[in-house]
Amino acid sequence: MDIGIDAIGFYTPHYYVDLVKLAKARGDDPDKYTIGIGQDQMAVAPATQDIISMAANAVDALPSARLDGRLGMVIVASESGVDESKAAAITVARLTGLNPWVRAFDIKEACYGATAGLLMARDYVAAHPTKTALVIASDIARYGLASGGEVTQGAGAVAMVISAQPRVLALQDDAVAYTEDIPDFFRPTGMTVPVVDGHYSTAAYLDFVTKIVGQHQVQYHDTITDYAALLFHLPFTKMGKKALAALTDSVRLGQRLTAASQLSRQVGNIYTGSLYLSLLSLLCHDKTMQAGDRIGLFSYGSGAVGEFFSGILAPGFADHIGQAAVIQLLAEREELTIPAYEQMFNAQIPLGDAPAAFPPENSPARFTVGGRRDHARWYRDTTKSMTEGD
Incomplete structure (x- = not known):
């Protein structure tokens, strides 16, 4: 029984910065x-977007028929949580x-x-074939x-x-994971930006990718030539090029990595979602x-855990990735001037539990943060006539 990704929905905030203009503003x-890091634009989240509203907007981009009574599990993965106790998944499910x-x-x-x-979702569906997971x-990402x-x-x-008989990608039962306790990246509780050793983290990433892919080849007797494409976690797109170069000099795989990097070049680092955006x-x-x-x-996740696995593209996969919606979402974004970006960056909801209120966001987003x-x-929720709690 094939199990894997049945549909994909994507959301990014309505605002972005042109990185050529940012470079000039920073004297770089x-x-x-654009070449050394491999980025062209950077999505900017206003105070009216957080991981819950963005997650809900991504779910809203999915075909509603895929979110029926078969759904048995909802998982939100994030390192930008807004509550130390309550799961974002609970609020997303309600919204x-x-x-x-x-x-x-x-x-x-x-x-x-x-x-x-x-x-985990794949294993859940394997045990409950009539169920799906989200x-x-x-x-x-803020630095x-x-x-x-x-x-x-x-x-x-x-x-x-995630479902049986998936219409996008059938996940293979071939994952190889590796964990090592390393000090390359931290965001201690109460801090709004991380502490990161960039050079060390890059070296660790490359060490993990060569070590894990090598172990995968030992366990599953595969070679690089068995793959139509290799995808990587992309904190910035040049990282993917470095990872691929550490494994192969294949021109074909390089061309496909370029295609796999296009959305990241326009959006930037989205941490847990970067591999799947790729x-x-x-x-x-492509x-x-x-x-x-x-x-x-x-x-790859700093700290660190790495894993390599594979999937097989399903027949008709192109009909289930929402390409038109992705193109429209990016085309409708508003470019910020550098001063406007800096103001938006600093105008976030403050830490703690003090009351806060924001006016409605001027964007097509269905879900936004109203305040605290x-x-x-x-x-x-813009589809409802009254805001939550009013």
Whole structure:
């Protein structure tokens, strides 16, 4: 029985910054950003978007027929959580009107969390073939204005329905995972930006990818030539090029990695969702991919956990990735001036539980953050005439 991704939904905030303009504002050569890092644009999340609203918007992009009474599990993976106790999955399920007879919870392990959720969901469906699961990766990458990591910021969410007889990607039972306790990245409780050793983290990433893919070849007797495409977690797109170069000099795989990097170049780093944004980008931008093609996926989360696994493209996969909606979402975004971006970056909901209120967001987004009262955030749904709690 095939089990895997049956549908993909994507959301990114309505605002972005052009990185050539940001480079000039920071006194840097634009090639440092567009070539050295491999980014062209960076999504910017206003105070009216957080991981819950973005996750709900990504779910809203899914075909409603895939979220029926068969749904038995809802998982949100994030390292940008807004509550230390309550799972974002619970609020997302309510906002989007999902079947309440589900198991809902969150997963946290840096950028690896969505992969843990995806493979857990696959195992759940294997044990309950008539059920489906929903896995949502939602994150906001923030490093600070004029910081070393500023150009690798971003925001967005990817939602995936996992089912038997999937219509996008059948996941193979060949995952190889590796864990090692390393100090490359932290965001201690109470801090709004992480502490990261960029050079060490890059070296660890490359060490993990060569070690894990090598072990995969030992266990499953595969070679790089068995894959139509290799995808990687992309904190920035140049990282994917470095990872591929560590494994092969294949021109064919390099061309497909370029296609798989296009959406990341426009959105930036979305942590747990970056690998799956790369999958979506490949399927949207490379029209030579065919049913039956095998795709290798490398997931990495600082701290660190890495995993390599594969999937087989299903017949008719292109009809179930929402390509038109992705194109429209990106086309409708509003470019921010650098001062407007800096103002938006600083105008976030403050830590703690003090009351806060925001006016409606001027965007096509269905779900937005309305503010905070009685210690909790509340959300607007533009399809309803009244805001939550009014």
